[in-house]
Amino acid sequence: MSSVAEKLAPEAIKKLIPYQSARRIGGTGRVWLNANELETPIHYGDHVGDYHRYPDFLPHDVARAYQAYSQVTSPVLAVRGADEAIDLLIRTFCQPGRDNIVVCTPTYAMYEFCADALAIATIKVPLIGEQFKLDCQGVINAAQNANLVFLCSPNNPTGNLLDRGDIIEVLEATKHNTLVVVDEAYIEFEFQQSVASLVGEYPNLIVIRTLSKAFGLASVRCGFIIAAPSVMDFVMKLIPPYPMPDSSSKVVLEALSKExxxxxxxxxxxxxxxxxxxxxxxxxxxxxxxxxxxxxxxxxxxxxxxxxxxxxxxxxxxxxxxxxxxxxxxxxxxxxxxxxxxxxxxxxxxxxxxxxxxx
Ligand SMILES: Cc1ncc(COP(=O)(O)O)c(C=O)c1O
CATH class of the missing domain: 3.90.1150.10 (Aspartate Aminotransferase, domain 1)
Incomplete structure (x- = not known):
């Protein structure tokens, strides 16, 4: 049986052969003349690092460190902030001019913005009442006509966590047809409430995270996608050739150390x-x-x-x-x-x- 990711990815994405950057192709050798870099570094001002080489195609050490921190065994992908994750997921799983996403308003505006930019329609299902609870049935109904559902927990700008049971109800009902993205940008303030451990059980669940909030690294631009291999296979086709600057990776590894x-x-x-x-x-x-x-x-x-x-x-x-x-x-x-x-x-x-x- 094909995965939800496989069902939803547009034909153009399925056919796409990932861009073969010099680092992605890799290889072994002594003298590296394959990426049109400047071989002899110039040291500007007080910056002593060697910045003349492109960074790794994927910062595996960063992903491993984040996986350990998150206590998950599912694949983790480092990206330039949760905003890049949102954009990447929409571009990977929605066809412009045809597909829809679902958001639960009021919520983080970037979901709709990224969709609008690609002529992807946004179906809005309002959160309910003063407690801004998820309208599970409303989301499940809307999800029948959508490729991605965005749930933000804790939600920006209302500040509340969505109920774990409600998220599971949506995951259960959509597991064969729709991908559910849970944006956990603020999860460090209630870490035990994360749903990241459910990714193994629900391959239609994608969790996105960031180091911009509790970790205090907004200017470093580092976020993460935690998702099943079937989802990652498609995201990896569209990931930019060099997703994370070396200077950022260094700080991120310090932040993700025990200390x-x-x-x-x-x-x-x-x-x-x-x-x-x-x-x-x-x-x-x-x-x-x-x-x-x-x-x-x-x-x-x-x-x-x-x-x-x-x-x-x-x-x-x-x-x-x-x-x-x-x-x-x-x-x-x-x-x-x-x-x-x-x-x-x-x-x-x-x-x-x-x-x-x-x-
Ligand atoms: C809910 C939510 N998701 C994602 C982001 C973007 O985070 P990043 O700085 O990692 O792009 C924000 C930033 O305010 C946010 O509030």
Whole structure:
């Protein structure tokens, strides 16, 4: 029986012979003159590394380190950020002008953006109620006309985890027909809730991750795809020839070392404490209707109608994210949890706002 990935991949992708970069072809030898690199490095400024050679076709050591960290046995592929993973998956499994994806709104905007760019239609299934729960039946129905379903857990911008049982219900119902991508960009803040271990059981599940959030490596551009071999076979056809710069791989290996992981965990624990303190402070403010529970490094705040907290914070030099454009999130602002000092400053500014808006 053919895999879901095999059923969904467009004919053009099936026929595609991966681009044979010099590193992909590989070989053995003493003198490497096969990639039109500059053989004698030039050292610019204080940069001492040898940057004149193309990096590995696939940074296997990075993938192995991430696999160990994630405690999965399924294949892992390193890419340039979770955003590249989203784009790559859509391009691999959807045919422009014909196929659809499903997203559960409000959610991360890149899924729809990447689909739009390829004339792939987005079917929106709203999350339900104040708890932003998954509409399992709605997703399952929509998935019948879609190649990919994107579930974001914990979800951006609402901050909540999707229920594991709900994700499994969707995986079960779609296992013969649709690929389900679970975006776990924020999973480090609730690591035990990851569904990555289910990839072995559900070959239609693809998990995407990033080092941009809890690991604090946003500028390094490193993300991961965890998926069954049947999915990877197709993704590997489209993967760019040199997916990860050497300079990034070096930092990533440090971050994924035992020491690096415990540094990340300690920083996440501190952040979670700061988040709780901030939520306690803000919840008491008179212009705040609700602070939504968060499993991430941000909080979503629903303010009294017309209270323009976003603009006020901006006027005081504090940049947050306005969610007013999103119909389900009118009068909401999303605030990233920074250092205790930054959050104290936000609280001070909001207390001032409270006084001025009441007078
Ligand atoms: C849910 C979600 N997925 C993916 C990303 C992109 O991550 P990366 O920096 O790895 O491209 C973000 C970034 O904000 C995000 O919120």
């Amino acid at each position: 690096g992981i415990s540094q990340m965990r300690a920083a996440s624990d501190r952040l979670i404490q700061t988040r709780q303190w901030f939520i306690d402070q803000v919840s008491r403010m008179p212009f705040v209707n609700k602070v939504y529970p968060s499993a991430t490094n941000f909080v979503l705040i629903h303010t009294r109608q017309g209270a323009n907290v976003f603009d006020y914070l901006l006027s005081q030099g504090i940049v947050t994210r306005n969610q007013h454009h999103e119909p389900a999130l009118r009068d909401c602002v999303r605030i990233t949890i920074g250092s205790q000092q930054s959050m104290q400053e936000v609280v001070d500014v909001l207390n001032r706002y409270s006084i001025t808006s009441n007078s």
